[in-house]
Amino acid sequence: MTTASTAHFDSAARDWDQRPLSQQLAALPPLVLARLPLAATDQVLDFGAGTGLLATAIAPHVAQVTALDMSAAMLQVLDAKGFANIVTRQGDIFDGLPGRYHAIVSCMALHHVADTAALLRTFAAALHPGGRIALVDLYAEDGSFHGDNAAKGVQHFGFAPAALQALAQAAGLTDIGCSDILRLRHRNGRDYPLFLLTGRKP
């Protein structure tokens, strides 16, 4: 991710949760929780956690959530929410992860990473055996979702599920599935569907 896009998220952080899109995304966590088996002893990673859309919903159900993000300002907003079992960590996922996880979740962060294959390999390596991914992002779109794609660090205009599933399989994951999870109504008047990619480390 570029410095410019980190600057974008830093400057957007304070009002992030009030954005119309964030308010629509508030419907997402229960849908993810319904499709992700979790245990009270689990360690979970939220990749590109931002202000904690997923992390704050998952934290009450598990031992600890590590919220990883490049943007210090996004994580400051999350820290201020005061969850005792959410640990925020600023940094790039490719600089290394502090632990191993029973689940790795993410919402709207995959499209900011150029090398999706390497990202899925990183996720697979960081999972305990039996650990799961639950990743939400945009289906392939025409670049109109973000508008200013370069300034926002957009590396992919969404994803074709079959291509992502193949990358997850190549990363060594199994039980891979991809399904519709939510539709976002953008202020440009268009709808953008989101998928949930799931998989398990053997």
Ligand SMILES: C[S@@+](CC[C@H](N)C(=O)[O-])C[C@H]1O[C@@H](n2cnc3c(N)ncnc32)[C@H](O)[C@@H]1O
């Ligand atoms: C569109 S925001 C989504 C935030 C939150 N998950 C949500 O849905 O509200 C994407 C986030 O991913 C983070 N991000 C992108 N690439 C990253 C990387 N390589 N390592 C860590 N965080 C990254 C950005 O800083 C940003 O906060």
